[in-house]
Amino acid sequence: MGRLAAEAESRTVDRTTRTYFTLNVGDMARAVAFYRAVVGAPVVRYESDQISELKLGPATVALHAGGNPRESGLVVEVPDLDAAISAVPRMGGMVISGPYASADGSRAADVNDSEGNGLTLAGAA
Numbered sequence: 001m002g003r004l005a006a007e008a009e010s011r012t013v014d015r016t017t018r019t020y021f022t023l024n025v026g027d028m029a030r031a032v033a034f035y036r037a038v039v040g041a042p043v044v045r046y047e048s049d050q051i052s053e054l055k056l057g058p059a060t061v062a063l064h065a066g067g068n069p070r071e072s073g074l075v076v077e078v079p080d081l082d083a084a085i086s087a088v089p090r091m092g093g094m095v096i097s098g099p100y101a102s103a104d105g106s107r108a109a110d111v112n113d114s115e116g117n118g119l120t121l122a123g124a125a
Helices: 003-012 028-039 081-090
Strands: 020-025 043-047 051-056 059-065 071-078 094-101 107-112 118-123
Touching (some): 020 028, 020 071, 028 051, 028 059, 028 071, 071 081, 081 107, 094 118
Parallel strands (some): 020 059
Antiparallel strands (some): 051 059, 094 107, 107 118
16 A cells, blocks of 8 residues: 555544534433433433433433533434334423424434423334
């Protein structure tokens, strides 16, 4: 391999150790309970009143105490969309729209979690 090719390869090597999303929460216990009940997310790294990290497939969602809720852009695919949707209001969240047909033919619903953060629940395609 030539010097230029080796330099190019060294610039494209993935140097990340993990990838995570952060969501602001006002009540950590309520937020952890919401994600456990709605999408089955286990706590994987921390669980305290300041930070809790939950595993969602290959990604990690870090719940941080304080700040304002926001639209997260987070999409979570679940095996049983109807069960997840029915758990949302029971766990303090709100169904905003759906279920509706997605562009890929699956079903989805836009929801707010127990803290007001927006996300999309998607049925397995």
